[in-house]
Amino acid sequence: MRAEALKGHLDGLLLATLEDGPQHGYAVKEALRDATGGKLDLPTGTVYPALHRLERAGLIKGSWSVVGGRRRRTYELTEQGRRSLAGARDQWQEFAAVISAALGGGPWPATN
Amino acid sequence: MAGHELIERHLRTLAERLPGSVVDELADGLLASYDDQMERLGDPDAAARAALADFGDADAVTAAFVRASPARHAAFTLLVAGPIVGLCWGTALITADGWAAAIPLAARLAFGLLLGSAVLMLVTAVREQRHYHTVRLAALGGAGTVAVLDTVILGTVVTLVPPPSLLLLVALTGSVARIMLAIRAIPTLITRL
Numbered sequence: 001m002r003a004e005a006l007k008g009h010l011d012g013l014l015l016a017t018l019e020d021g022p023q024h025g026y027a028v029k030e031a032l033r034d035a036t037g038g039k040l041d042l043p044t045g046t047v048y049p050a051l052h053r054l055e056r057a058g059l060i061k062g063s064w065s066v067v068g069g070r071r072r073r074t075y076e077l078t079e080q081g082r083r084s085l086a087g088a089r090d091q092w093q094e095f096a097a098v099i100s101a102a103l104g105g106g107p108w109p110a111t112n
Numbered sequence: 113m114a115g116h117e118l119i120e121r122h123l124r125t126l127a128e129r130l131p132g133s134v135v136d137e138l139a140d141g142l143l144a145s146y147d148d149q150m151e152r153l154g155d156p157d158a159a160a161r162a163a164l165a166d167f168g169d170a171d172a173v174t175a176a177f178v179r180a181s182p183a184r185h186a187a188f189t190l191l192v193a194g195p196i197v198g199l200c201w202g203t204a205l206i207t208a209d210g211w212a213a214a215i216p217l218a219a220r221l222a223f224g225l226l227l228g229s230a231v232l233m234l235v236t237a238v239r240e241q242r243h244y245h246t247v248r249l250a251a252l253g254g255a256g257t258v259a260v261l262d263t264v265i266l267g268t269v270v271t272l273v274p275p276p277s278l279l280l281l282v283a284l285t286g287s288v289a290r291i292m293l294a295i296r297a298i299p300t301l302i303t304r305l
Contacts, residue, residue, distance in 0.1 A: 070136075
């Protein structure tokens with residue numbers, strides 16, 4: 001799937017990967033790939049700036065730990081993040097319903 | 113740090129461009145990816161190449177961090193506000209009733225030089241793509257200089273007590289707003305990534 005298709009939806013997708021519990025950046029990326037059957041495989045390095053942006057917006061909260069001798073930053077949803085995720089889901093369902101209705105409603109009228 | 117020479121080199125490049133805590137986090141992700149690829153491919157060189165391909169090149173990763181940085185956003189806001197406040201002051205000074213002539217030429221030149229350097233720093237913060245530290249320092253310098261310049265011009269007006277006018281009031285309001293904008297941005301630029 002092309003990255004441009006994600007415009008406006010990346011935040012919701014990242015928040016959804018944290019719904020079941022805290023994850024570190026690489027695990028978020030892997031969760032996104034697994035949840036979409038490998039169709040959404042973002043470059044690992046570009047997931048982190050998006051997570052930092054969500055943290056600054058107060059939607060997720062990060063904390064450091066040491067795992068296997070490496071410093072690891074793990075993220076979890078905040079209450080505001082849960083509300084934002086619910087909103088993103090509602091908006092997507094509404095958008096998908098509208099587009100599905102338009103695309104699945106038979107052939108478009110001829111323009112000439 | 114257990115890994116591969118290619119991974120280490122990639123991390124060194126990132127360390128030259130990004131803050132230490134960000135590099136620690138990226139290193140964890142890249143090494144976790146390398147471990148996964150090692151499990152899958154069994155060959156260190158192939159695993160390192162696969163992990164790096166999956167990670168993205170240093171330019172793309174750095175640019176993504178720079179685009180999302182609060183420093184760049186603050187610099188952009190101040191740059192947009194600049195011409196608006198400048199136009200207000202320009203109009204107020206041109207139409208001033210002679211009071212602006214009391215400002216010495218040296219002071220005007222110094223003000224112009226500082227203003228030029230502030231603009232240069234803010235433009236650097238907005239345009240730089242590869243060095244996060246440069247963006248942060250340039251935005252900090254630009255915001256600080258803008259706050260000083262606006263404070264100086266407010267002080268000048270208070271000292272010279274020019275005849276009140278609507279244009280002067282608008283220009284003063286613009287400067288106060290910009291000082292508040294810069295002061296609000298500075299702690300973020302110092303403490304946050």
